[in-house]
Amino acid sequence: MGVGVCLTGFPPGLNRRVSHFFLKKIIPEPARLTIRTTAELAKHVGLSRATVSRILNGHSGIKQKNIERVMRVVDETGFSPNPYSNILRGKRSATIAVYLSSFKQHAVVQKLADVVHRLAKVGYTALIETAENADHADITRWIMRMRAEGVIFVGQHTDSGLAAQVRELAAAGVPHVFTENFSDAKANIVTLDRTQGLELAANHLLDLGHRRIGLMGISDKVPVEVARLIGLRRALEARKLDPASALVSVGDPPARVSNMIFGREMAQRFASGPRMPTAFVTVNDEIAFGAIEGFRTLGLAVPGNVSVIGFNNEDIAKFASPSITTIDAEIEATAAAAVDFLLSQLLKGVVISARSRLLPSRLVVRESTGPANR
Amino acid sequence: MGVGVCLTGFPPGLNRRVSHFFLKKIIPEPARLTIRTTAELAKHVGLSRATVSRILNGHSGIKQKNIERVMRVVDETGFSPNPYSNILRGKRSATIAVYLSSFKQHAVVQKLADVVHRLAKVGYTALIETAENADHADITRWIMRMRAEGVIFVGQHTDSGLAAQVRELAAAGVPHVFTENFSDAKANIVTLDRTQGLELAANHLLDLGHRRIGLMGISDKVPVEVARLIGLRRALEARKLDPASALVSVGDPPARVSNMIFGREMAQRFASGPRMPTAFVTVNDEIAFGAIEGFRTLGLAVPGNVSVIGFNNEDIAKFASPSITTIDAEIEATAAAAVDFLLSQLLKGVVISARSRLLPSRLVVRESTGPANR
DNA sequence: CATTTTTTGCGACACGTGTCTGTTATTTGG
DNA sequence: CCAAATAACAGACACGTGTCGCAAAAAATG
Numbered sequence: 001m002g003v004g005v006c007l008t009g010f011p012p013g014l015n016r017r018v019s020h021f022f023l024k025k026i027i028p029e030p031a032r033l034t035i036r037t038t039a040e041l042a043k044h045v046g047l048s049r050a051t052v053s054r055i056l057n058g059h060s061g062i063k064q065k066n067i068e069r070v071m072r073v074v075d076e077t078g079f080s081p082n083p084y085s086n087i088l089r090g091k092r093s094a095t096i097a098v099y100l101s102s103f104k105q106h107a108v109v110q111k112l113a114d115v116v117h118r119l120a121k122v123g124y125t126a127l128i129e130t131a132e133n134a135d136h137a138d139i140t141r142w143i144m145r146m147r148a149e150g151v152i153f154v155g156q157h158t159d160s161g162l163a164a165q166v167r168e169l170a171a172a173g174v175p176h177v178f179t180e181n182f183s184d185a186k187a188n189i190v191t192l193d194r195t196q197g198l199e200l201a202a203n204h205l206l207d208l209g210h211r212r213i214g215l216m217g218i219s220d221k222v223p224v225e226v227a228r229l230i231g232l233r234r235a236l237e238a239r240k241l242d243p244a245s246a247l248v249s250v251g252d253p254p255a256r257v258s259n260m261i262f263g264r265e266m267a268q269r270f271a272s273g274p275r276m277p278t279a280f281v282t283v284n285d286e287i288a289f290g291a292i293e294g295f296r297t298l299g300l301a302v303p304g305n306v307s308v309i310g311f312n313n314e315d316i317a318k319f320a321s322p323s324i325t326t327i328d329a330e331i332e333a334t335a336a337a338a339v340d341f342l343l344s345q346l347l348k349g350v351v352i353s354a355r356s357r358l359l360p361s362r363l364v365v366r367e368s369t370g371p372a373n374r
Numbered sequence: 375m376g377v378g379v380c381l382t383g384f385p386p387g388l389n390r391r392v393s394h395f396f397l398k399k400i401i402p403e404p405a406r407l408t409i410r411t412t413a414e415l416a417k418h419v420g421l422s423r424a425t426v427s428r429i430l431n432g433h434s435g436i437k438q439k440n441i442e443r444v445m446r447v448v449d450e451t452g453f454s455p456n457p458y459s460n461i462l463r464g465k466r467s468a469t470i471a472v473y474l475s476s477f478k479q480h481a482v483v484q485k486l487a488d489v490v491h492r493l494a495k496v497g498y499t500a501l502i503e504t505a506e507n508a509d510h511a512d513i514t515r516w517i518m519r520m521r522a523e524g525v526i527f528v529g530q531h532t533d534s535g536l537a538a539q540v541r542e543l544a545a546a547g548v549p550h551v552f553t554e555n556f557s558d559a560k561a562n563i564v565t566l567d568r569t570q571g572l573e574l575a576a577n578h579l580l581d582l583g584h585r586r587i588g589l590m591g592i593s594d595k596v597p598v599e600v601a602r603l604i605g606l607r608r609a610l611e612a613r614k615l616d617p618a619s620a621l622v623s624v625g626d627p628p629a630r631v632s633n634m635i636f637g638r639e640m641a642q643r644f645a646s647g648p649r650m651p652t653a654f655v656t657v658n659d660e661i662a663f664g665a666i667e668g669f670r671t672l673g674l675a676v677p678g679n680v681s682v683i684g685f686n687n688e689d690i691a692k693f694a695s696p697s698i699t700t701i702d703a704e705i706e707a708t709a710a711a712a713v714d715f716l717l718s719q720l721l722k723g724v725v726i727s728a729r730s731r732l733l734p735s736r737l738v739v740r741e742s743t744g745p746a747n748r
Numbered sequence: 749c750a751t752t753t754t755t756t757g758c759g760a761c762a763c764g765t766g767t768c769t770g771t772t773a774t775t776t777g778g
Numbered sequence: 779c780c781a782a783a784t785a786a787c788a789g790a791c792a793c794g795t796g797t798c799g800c801a802a803a804a805a806a807t808g
Contacts, residue, residue, distance in 0.1 A: 037763095047787090048788070049787090056766090061784075061786095063775095063786090081764075082462070082763090083519060084458045084462045084521070084764080086765060087793090088456070088458045088794065089766070090792085109477055113504070117506065125501075128502050130490065133491060133494065134494070260690070260693035293694070297695070315634045315660070316634070318634070319635065319667055321667050321671070412794075422756065424757070424796090424797080425757075427795075428797090430796090431796070431797090435756095437755065437805095459796090462762090463762065464763065
C-alpha cells in the first residue's frame with residue numbers, strides 16, 4: 001500500500017537518491033529509474049499489468065507501439081521478472097545442481113568450469129555444491145528443495161553412501177549424471193574410458209621393454225580406480241604376462257594431502273623397497289611430476305633409469321622437463337557429453353537410470369618414458 | 375484441490391512408488407513418505423498449518439508432545455520449508471553472490487573454495503557467477519534479481535566498466551568486497567599488500583647483489599598490477615637506485631593463454647633481448663616455473679645464472695626443482711577477512727563504501743634465488 | 749463443576765508472477 | 779456515423795510461507 005502511494009507520481013527510491021545527490025555533487029547519478037515488479041513497469045508505461053505480462057511473454061494481439069514502449073523501458077532498466085515467484089508457481093527453476101567432489105584437483109575444477117559454461121550457454125544457472133564439509137543427504141535434500149532440474153556430479157565421488165541419494169533423486173524425478181566412475185549400478189555415468197587409457201599406457205611401456213610397473217595412487221581398494229587396474233591387467237594378460245607379479249604396489253601409501261608430496265614420497269618408498277619397477281603409472285600429472293622430482297633427488301634419471309606416465313594432460317605435463325607422457329582427460333568432451341545427456345532428459349521429460357557411456361582415451365607420448373634399462 | 379483430496383488418506387505419489395515396487399522387487403523401497411509443504415506436514419501429523427509453522431519457527435506456548443511429533447517427522451522426511459516463498463515474502467535469501475574472474479588460475483579457485491566454505495559455515499549459499507562469457511551489467515542485474523545479500527569479487531577484475539556495476543550495487547543497498555585490487559575509488563577491497571610483497575622481493579634480490587630485474591606479467595598498463603610496480607620502485611628508491619633503468623620489461627609480451635607457456639616465452643624474449651637482467655619477478659608461480667624451464671632450455675641455470683621469484687606459494691613452488699622463492703598469497707587470511715567484512719555489514723545492515731584493507735605479505739625464500747653472477 | 753489458563757484452529761494477508769474470464773475502450777472498415 | 783474487429787483492463791486465482799487476530803477447544807486449577 002505504502003509503496004503504491006509512493007509510486008503515484010514518484011519513481012520509488014527517488015528521495016533517497018536525491019539526498020544522496022546533495023551529499024556529494026561530484027557524480028550526477030542521472031536519476032536512473034528502477035523497476036522492481038511488472039506492476040511498477042505497467043504503471044510506468046501506463047498500461048495494465050496483464051498487458052505488460054503479455055508483452056513480456058511474447059503473446060500476440062498487441063499494438064506494436066506498446067510493445068516497443070515496454071521493451072525500451074525493459075532495456076533501459078534491465079528489468080526482468082522475479083524468478084522466485086515463477087519458481088513458486090511451479091515453472092521450471094532453470095537451475096541445475098553441480099555436485100563437486102572437491103576444489104582441490106584442478107582438472108576437476110576445469111571440468112566444473114566447462115560444465116558451468118555449457119549450462120549458462122543454454123540458459124541454466126549452476127547451483128554448485130561441494131561435499132567437502134557436509135552430509136550427502138543434506139545436500140541432496142537442499143538440491144531438491146531448491147527445485148534443481150537435474151544434478152551433475154563432477155569429480156571422483158567415492159562415498160558409497162551417495163548411492164542412496166542418487167536413487168532418491170531418481171525417485172523424485174530429478175535426472176542426474178556422473179562425470180567420473182561411480183560404484184552404483186543405478187547411476188548414469190559419462191566418463192573417460194580409463195580402462196582403455198591404461199591399456200594404452202601399459203602397452204606403451206611394454207613396447208619399451210618394461211616388465212615391472214609401479215602403481216602410484218592406483219589401488220583396488222578404491223572402487224573408482226578399479227577401471228584403471230582392469231586396463232593394466234588386460235594389457236598384461238594379452239601378452240601372457242602375470243599381472244600379480246608385473247604390477248607393484250606400495251604397502252601403506254602416504255595420505256594424499258598434496259599430489260606433488262604424494263608423488264615424491266611414493267618415489268622414495270619404491271626406491272627403498274624391494275622389486276623396484278622400471279616404469280610407473282600415476283593417477284594424475286602432479287603425482288607424476290612429484291615422483292619425477294623425487295627420483296631425480298634420489299639420483300635416478302627420468303627416462304634414463306625409470307619411466308613415468310601421468311594422467312590428465314595438464315599444463316605441467318606439457319612444460320615440465322622432462323615433459324610427461326600422459327593420458328588426456330578429454331575434459332571438454334566429457335563435460336559436453338554429460339551436459340547433453342542431462343539436457344536431453346530434461347527436454348524429453350524422461351528420467352534415465354543406469355546408463356553409462358565411455359569416451360575413448362588418448363595417449364600423449366612425451367619425454368618421461370623411454371626404453372627399459374636393465 | 376486435487377492434491378488435497380489425494381492427501382486425505384494417502385501420502386502423495388504412493389501409487390507411483392507402488393508400481394515401481396512391482397516393477398522390480400529387488401529393492402524394497404520402504405514407502406518413504408514425502409512431505410512437500412507445511413500444509414502436508416500439518417495434515418500428516420493432524421495439526422493445523424499455523425501450529426506447525428509455529429513449531430517450525432520455534433515459538434513458545436506449544437505442547438511438548440506436539441513439538442516432538444512434528445520434529446520427528448521433519449527428521450524422517452528431511453522436510454524444510456520452500457525457500458522461494460520466503461524469499462518472495464521479503465525474507466533474506468541467505469545467498470551471497472561470488473563473482474569469479476575466471477576458473478583458470480588455481481590460486482583464484484582456491485580462494486573461491488575457501489570463500490564458499492566460509493559462507494556455507496555461517497548458513498549462506500554461494501551463487502557463483504563468472505565474467506568469462508557474459509556482460510557485467512547482465513550479471514549484476516541477475517545478482518540483484520536473485521536477491522543476493524552481498525557480492526564477493528574473487529580474482530583479478532580488470533575491466534573498468536565494472537565500476538559502474540559496483541556503484542549500482544551500492545545504490546541498491548547490496549554490500550560488496552573485492553579480494554584483489556580494483557581500480558575504482560568507491561570499491562571495498564580486502565587484499566594482500568602486494569606493494570609490500572614486492573618490496574620484500576626486491577630487497578631480497580638487491581641484498582643478493584642483483585641490479586637489473588626483469589618483469590614477467592607485471593606492467594603499468596594493467597591498473598591492478600600497479601601495486602606491485604610501486605613496491606618494486608619503492609625498494610629501489612630506498613637504495614638510491616633508478617627504477618627506470620633497474621626494471622626491465624619486454625616490449626610486446628605474448629598473450630597469457632597458459633601461464634607456463636607465457637613464462638617460457640618470456641624467458642626466451644629476455645634472453646634474446648638487450649640488457650638481460652640477472653633476476654626476475656613474476657606474477658605467479660606457474661609463470662616462474664615456465665620461465666625457469668625456459669632458461670634451463672637456453673642453458674641458463676637457476677639460480678646459478680639467473681634468479682626467479684614467483685607469487686602465491688602454490689604447490690609447484692614448493693616441489694619444483696629448484697624450488698621457487700615466492701610470496702605467499704595468504705589465501706585463507708584474505709578469504710576470511712573478506713567474508714568477515716561482508717558479514718559485518720549484513721549484520722549491522724550498513725553498506726560500506728570505499729574502504730580498503732591490506733594484509734601483510736610474506737616472502738618464502740627457496741632455491742630459485744641466489745647471489746648475482748656478474 | 750466452574751473458572752481460569754494454556755493450546756490449537758480458522759481464516760486472512762502479502763510477496764510477484766502468468767493466465768484466465770468477462771467487460772470496456774479504442775481503432776478500423778464501410 | 780455505425781458496426782465490427784481489435785486491444786486493453788480489471789479482477790481473480792494459484793504457488794508456499796510466516797504471522798496476525800480472534801474464536802474454540804483442551805487442559806489445568808480451584
